[in-house]
Amino acid sequence: MKVLYVGLARSLWLFDFNLMNPHGLSFQPVIDRLNEKYKFGKAPKNPLDLDDQKALSFKSGLFMSKNNIPVTVSLSIYSDGFVVDTTSSTDVSTEFLIEVTNLIANEYGLKIPTKIRKVYVSQLDLECDKQLIRLNPGLEGLSKFIDSHVKTVDENRRHFDCSGLSFWTEDTGKVSSPAAFKFERKISAPFWTNHYFSQAPLETHLHLEALEMLERLLTP
Secondary structure, three states: OEEEEEEEEEEEEEOOHHHHOOOOOOOHHHHHHHHHHHOOOEOOOOOOOOOOOOOEEEEEEEEEOOOOOEEEEEEEEEOOEEEEEEOOOHHHHHHHHHHHHHHHHHHHOOOOOOOOEEEEEEEEEEEOOOOHHHHOOHHHHHHHHHHHHOOOOOOOOOOOOOOEEEEOOOOOOOOOOOOOEEEEEOOOOOHHHOEEEEEEOOOHHHHHHHHHHHHHHOOO
């Protein structure tokens, strides 16, 4: 498989925000400092300037990673933690989180709790010449059955292919449930392009390992 691009690399640190600020210090200086340091294209003006998700939302900032590479980054601060998005890797997103929380602690005395739940979401677009239908020889017969019996609105024949594989937990759809693992053809991309989309509730490097495992399963 060949990674075409990273669509999302999300790192979440979940904790009770009140534990970070037990003395009720004003968060206004933190907002101003973050906007000054990272030059966000869009940022809250004050602690009450929340977005539709009830978060302090900092969009399209500039972060210099440890490799001295400029990365576009977004930060959302909720009552239950921090969320950072990049299109680089979850490692870079986490690197930004570490820098931000160290800045808040060192300059403003707001301490991040020691007990943090760390969660990840990785989304990748890939090129893959393997076919999911190879997972089971019976799938080809099922595909041909659908091809021969389907009725289309425009009366033009279509070819159906096994186009997706997913894993999710039984509590999927709930706020606390992990993101689903998905590997599916990119919607609207012609089959011949072998363009796939994949999502995983994993760090980017583990997501890639999972895809390598899948690729081996698809190799005759």
